Amino acid sequence: DHIERTFYSIDAEGQRIMQDLPADVVLFTAKIMDIVENELPYELSPNAVLIMADHIAFAIARQRKGIRFDMPLTYDVQQLYPLEYKIGRYITARVRQELGVELPREEVASIAMNLVNAKTGAEVTVASDRAQSFERLLNDVTDIVEYDFRTIIDRESFEFSRFATHVQYLFKRIKGNDSLSSANLPLYANSREEFPELAQCIDHICTYMKREWHTELTDEEKLYFMLHVNRICTKAESGTAGR
The missing domain is CATH 1.10.1790.10 (PRD domain)
Structure with a gap:
């Protein structure tokens, strides 16, 4: 029921993008974002689940192909957005447990920034x-x-x-x-x-x-x-x- 409600506000363009993503990643993200939204002190945009699902699917695909990028701003993200960074750590741990993929450490900061940008109105502090x-x-x-x-x-x-x-x-x-x-x-x-x-x-x-x-x-x-x-x-x- 929670997961169905998550997708109510996604428009036709969002539905098209969702069809291109792996179903297991979409369901995983919907479930995880239900928990995440309760931890955040602000509202996320209606498309936040979809944008995060796309991000995770892209990260998994890169990892499986052995493509690795540096995230030089990890320390900055950790200092500026400690809550989002903590949630990023939680999400990467769940990806490992439920999807069987060990994402690189840099993805913690990348996922944290994804959350910051999904803030309603995208007001970055x-x-x-x-x-x-x-x-x-x-x-x-x-x-x-x-x-x-x-x-x-x-x-x-x-x-x-x-x-x-x-x-x-x-x-x-x-x-x-x-x-x-x-x-x-x-x-x-x-x-x-x-x-x-x-x-x-x-x-x-x-x-x-x-x-x-x-x-x-x-x-x-x-x-x-x-x-x-x-x-x-x-x-x-x-x-x-x-x-």
Whole structure:
């Protein structure tokens, strides 16, 4: 009964995304988020379960393929959002127990940030000037993508929510003056060859980041950008085709 109620408010687009996710992950997430929502002092958005299910499914798929990304902001997340971090630890433990997958330690912070971003109204607890700076970064990068692919991105979509989360990680790294060691990533080099239009867009984002934010993107960050830009642009094109 609880799980059925969880999905009442999911719209048609959400239902479509849910069909693409493994059923066991969706049911697991619905059950776990019932517990999580009781622990949080704020309301989560109606799509929180679905966004978390997508996040967990993606993390499991990466783990099974042996793809590993660093989460350099783990300490920051733990300090800024101790409750969400504790819940992230709980969720990864339950994934291990119930789904039989040992997620990397970095996923604790990643899941914690997923919860923070699912807060109703997405009011992230940062000072107003920092919040405005983040909005500027997100809007500027989105503008670059829209210009390069000559498309209008749906900023209410699940794909954009994932994209915004990635930009937020990047923003926190910049504001924390964290420097990342960047190993050459063969997967990124191969992806550049396979998707030249995406690669060109990422180059434009890199130029912007260097000029406006005085930071160099690592191969890992560029690869993440490629994945997310591809998803939001694919969504935008399919949306246009359907009208």
